[in-house]
Amino acid sequence: xxxxxxxxxxxxxxxxxxxxxxxxxxxxxxxxxxxxxxxxxxxxxxxxxxxxxxxxxxxxxxxxxxxxxxxxxxxxxxxxxxxxxxxxxxxxxxxxxxxxxxxxxxx
Amino acid sequence: xxxxxxxxxxxxxxxxxxxxxxxxxxxxxxxxxxxxxxxxxxxxxxxxxxxxxxxxxxxxxxxxxxxxxxxxxxxxxxxxxxxxxxxxxxxxxxxxxxxxxxxxxxxxxxxxxxxxxxx
Numbered sequence: 001x002x003x004x005x006x007x008x009x010x011x012x013x014x015x016x017x018x019x020x021x022x023x024x025x026x027x028x029x030x031x032x033x034x035x036x037x038x039x040x041x042x043x044x045x046x047x048x049x050x051x052x053x054x055x056x057x058x059x060x061x062x063x064x065x066x067x068x069x070x071x072x073x074x075x076x077x078x079x080x081x082x083x084x085x086x087x088x089x090x091x092x093x094x095x096x097x098x099x100x101x102x103x104x105x106x107x
Numbered sequence: 108x109x110x111x112x113x114x115x116x117x118x119x120x121x122x123x124x125x126x127x128x129x130x131x132x133x134x135x136x137x138x139x140x141x142x143x144x145x146x147x148x149x150x151x152x153x154x155x156x157x158x159x160x161x162x163x164x165x166x167x168x169x170x171x172x173x174x175x176x177x178x179x180x181x182x183x184x185x186x187x188x189x190x191x192x193x194x195x196x197x198x199x200x201x202x203x204x205x206x207x208x209x210x211x212x213x214x215x216x217x218x219x220x221x222x223x224x225x226x
Contacts, residue, residue, distance in 0.1 A: 095168075098152045099151075
């Protein structure tokens with residue numbers, strides 16, 4: 001099973017600051033890594049797929065990078081509405097797995 | 108617009124069964140896999156399994172934690188996917204989400220349906 005380790009687990013950030021979340025895989029997963037945003041009492045929303053591919057309708061301040069075992073989600077110029085928990089998810093091999101999540105709080 | 112609507116959750120006693128439904132609209136349902144995920148109270152996301160399209164035999168894959176107890180099916184004539192859950196345990200308590208699978212990615216999620224397993 002591919003274990004995904006996210007860091008940090010929690011981040012308190014001021015608006016307009018840059019946020020970087022890292023997801024490390026226990027083995028190479030190519031680029032089969034996707035990022036989701038989940039706000040309280042809502043279902044997850046796809047932000048980035050296949051490591052760096054942007055999704056229609058997602059603000060351009062969200063970007064992804066990486067391949068193999070290390071991936072990064074970057075939020076440029078954080079906005080108040082970005083307060084949420086962010087998850088990475090791999091679909092390279094079964095069972096599909098998620099990282100533990102990174103909670104982003106707005107100061 | 109793609110929409111996935113989950114339903115069927117509720118309170119059920121340990122050992123009993125429950126069937127969840129996922130009604131899809133806004134796309135060609137029969138041409139895509141459907142996946143199920145869950146989220147226990149205050150916890151992260153967990154993949155439960157998926158069912159491929161009929162074109163791929165409507166075959167299924169399951170997480171080890173539910174294999175042998177849960178079964179997925181689909182009715183393409185109604186645009187509905189099902190998750191039959193038997194032998195429920197307290198650790199199955201969670202909000203369950205269905206999703207469309209597009210190019211192996213769960214891109215559109217239902218609103219979730221809550222399942223509580225308790226005596």
